[in-house]
Amino acid sequence: MNKSQKFIETKEYKRFAEFCDACIRYKYIGICYGAPGVGKTLSSRYYANWDTVGYQIDYSKSKHVGDNATDDVLHAKTIFYTAPAEKATRIRSNIDTLGARIGMTQAMYMSRRFDKEMKLQLNSFQGIHLIIVDEIDRLKLQHLEQLRDIYDQNDLAMVFIGMPGVEKRLSRYPQLYSRIGFAHEFDKLSKDETHHILEYKWSDLGIDLKLEDFSDYEAITSIIKITKGNFRLIHRLFAQIDRILKINQLDTVTVEVVEAARDSLVIGI
Template identity: 70%
Template sequence: MNNTQTFIETKEYKRFAEFCDACIKYQYMGICYGLPGVGKTLSARQYAQWDYLVKQINYEKAEWMGALADEKILDYHTLFYTAPPVSATKLTSAINVMGMRFNMVKDVYRVRIGEKEMNTSNAFEGIHLIIVDEIDRLKLHHMEQLRDIYDKHDLAMIFIGMPGIEKRLARYPQLYSRIGFAHEFQKLSKDEMHHILEYKWDELGISIKREDFTDYEALTSIMKITNGNFRLIHRLFTQIERILEINHLTSITTEVVEAARNSLVIGRK
């Protein structure tokens, strides 16, 4: 089996990226909301290149700082932060530390290639955008701390949450007045699901044959079960891969799909 995961740039991701670019251009706050599992978090992490960056900034010892950095580090300017249920002071501190580590790693790399001498960067120097996920967890005093960061620095900020968060934030006029853009993250279209499912087949090392009724039937079954939910597609295929391996199977059938479905807890989509 091929375990390599490829990020697929759907139309919705491209719309999200355009939304982020617009927030940066005008230095606005923005709201992104959508149902669970449609791909909000995955898209935000991809836009920020966070899977790469988090490895750079989560060093445990000072001598490891910048050890993994390469030229790509200089191209990225977005922080991604998942809001935890903590005090407002800890929230601000966590974002500051993240920004400081990000810039220190950049500085170490610049020193290594001879661009500059080492000095202490501002936590938000060169940061163009902060994306805050799971914004539904936060209360007014948390939001005030985020507004304070936004007001003090020349950057954009995007809040990601569930449908209805845009109405909740409207109750905070000082914050809401700074919001310039809103983006509703939609579930996958039928054509996009076909495209993604072909990739998922390939990741399992199996070629999908549309003219084969067994493949067509399995494809249709998966589309019905997942209903355009990006996260559910990934969860379902994790179970499909497990079932194929356990039973030494080389094709995806409706029986395999149903067995995978029965291994999941699937709520309303």
């Protein structure tokens, strides 16, 4: 994901970014928790610019290291890592590999750009300020200990992303919990911000619907009421609305269309 497109910097994202900045400033471990679909993962990947950086350090997508690199990789200071659902015993080596790949890609890109030999970093986390670990709920104590070991041995910050209640669960592990400095609840969109996004920002996410496509504000109000500020549900509902409009060859989003779209969703509403 490019930082300039296909992402809406909501108030909640800005609060999340400030939370990450604070963790970096004080070199703390932070916990971010929130309900499914509110935007935790999207915001984390956007903060780390991971759709761009992750692609550039993925050696399987290039013939040589650094082939896909741009100046973006030179500014990479954050690692984004999704905890695996299984085989989590190699968490430390997996995260270490991501850090090493960033350093190697940076060195190779600089070498080609300036036509001079660049020294590779021996420390995988040199230049890394923050490691974001998503789906922290999947991990057991032995896996969390690997993360604590990375934190203890390197001058950096960490942010754990999980579901509500994860902060209470982590409190059962005093050695790790004593290192946690901040907690942040990632909340759903407010009614006013949801309304603002539906009016002015939704095209930023690549949806063709425009404000003039709605029959009246009642249709917009209906969407706000159905989705209750859940970003993922808003996106899914709009996809269904777009589908229903095309199937029925309609040009206007009415309350009836919105309700039909809601009924088409299998779960979540």
